Amino acid sequence: MIEFKNVSKVYPNGVQALSDIDLTIDDGEFVAIIGRSGAGKSTLIRTINKMHNISSGTLTVNGHDVSALSGKDLRAFRRNIGMIFQSFNLVERTTAMNNVLSAFVPDMSPLNAMIGNFPEAMKLKALESLDSVDILEKAYTRADQLSGGQKQRVALARTLATNPSIILADEPVASLDPITAKQVMDYFKKVNNDGITILLNIHHVELALEYATRVLGIQNGRIVYDGPANKVNGDVLNAIYGDTMEFGHVEA
Template sequence: MIEFQNVSKVYPNGTRGLNQINLTINEGELVVIVGLSGAGKSTLLRSINRLHDISEGNIVINGQSITTASGSGLRRIRRGIGMIFQSFNLVKRSTVLRNVLSGRVGHHSTLRTVLGLFPAEDTALAMDALERVNIRDKAYSRADQLSGGQQQRVSIARALAQQPQIILADEPVASLDPLTTRQVMDDLQRINRELKITTIINLHFIDLAREYATRIIGLRAGEVVFDGTPAEATDDVFAHIYGRAIHRDEVLGDHPPGDDVISVIPSKPGVAAGGVQ
């Protein structure tokens, strides 16, 4: 489904965001990417739909290189990739329905979408997407009248309206409270299972990664240092990914009182179970 072939990203200031990444993400997986801030999570995710261009290598989606694609070919590939942002990226003064319909812009001419001339089939798709995330009743409300969790559900519905093969979610629950966080993650998991949409999520909370992922990829300094199942992603493995102990704010769930460190770094971080490299 998605192949990273010797992918590197070097920023203009010389910072290496990704370093020789080789990965294959299969159709229907729910992959969670973990790592410290600056480890390359967002760079990796956003390189899939070319929000970030890579410096070296190739990214292939369903047998087609998005790295070398241009014009209508690039638009066609991107049309199959839905994107969910931490900050929702909604037009706040517009209705929920209009925001969701913006997921259809890649299917129509620029003039038609600017004028808001979406066919009835698109409206039906948008309403179905809102139903899937349980906010169909908010279709004609303004986006800025919704809670943060509801706004994130609108952004999920917008991605669904694209009828994508892939959904990318960049820290989609970072600004949400614990209850709403689980509701949004439940939506993403249900969509992945029911629609078989390949889903790739950057997450901060390690317990959510274990609970929702079918596969966890750990990044450290732009390199893959773990690639395995949630069962293999032990506290020691996470400590190796982070290069330090797990902190309290990296776990969403309840934890006993004490200091901010809730896990110790393993004595031999290079040999922890579950695929640590």
């Protein structure tokens, strides 16, 4: 469970990114966050694994007070939370397999990590993770030879390798064409069906409504909509985006 209680975030330059967020996300939910650029979507996601510190309030994840975590406790906490980025964050000059294996580096001795001496159990888990997103045949292909959609599937496999209970995705399909974006979203849905909580920041409203069961709408650091995806209509979108828009064709 993820629980925000009166959480605010103010950046050093004075920008108020989040204001008095009260929010509970239960285990196994698929939640999409929508809103204009700069509304606070990425900040909200990145406070959950303490990539960004909150300024006030309380944020609890799986029973842990996130603000109190540091050092090895924070590293252990993050092992249970996967993170997917728009830019894939792969090492381009090595294989898909090696990119997935990199997820295990924090569990290894510095020497074994440096020389790439991964135990067989880790190698098998990496292959299983690639297979789970249907890209096993590219295991020994260099990342720079993969398409954008394939790279994002490798990034998802890398996250799955550590058996997370939560996956955070920050605009994971923003750089993909519409057909490939839907294919990648299919894998997020598959992962969610396996019981993993998905919290996904996305600017394609159509995809948010198609794949998520719950939608959060953020405007100026505040949640202005929190409800089922099938209840989002033109009035809701106007409240989130602030302008009159044609429903179903919003990308912001």
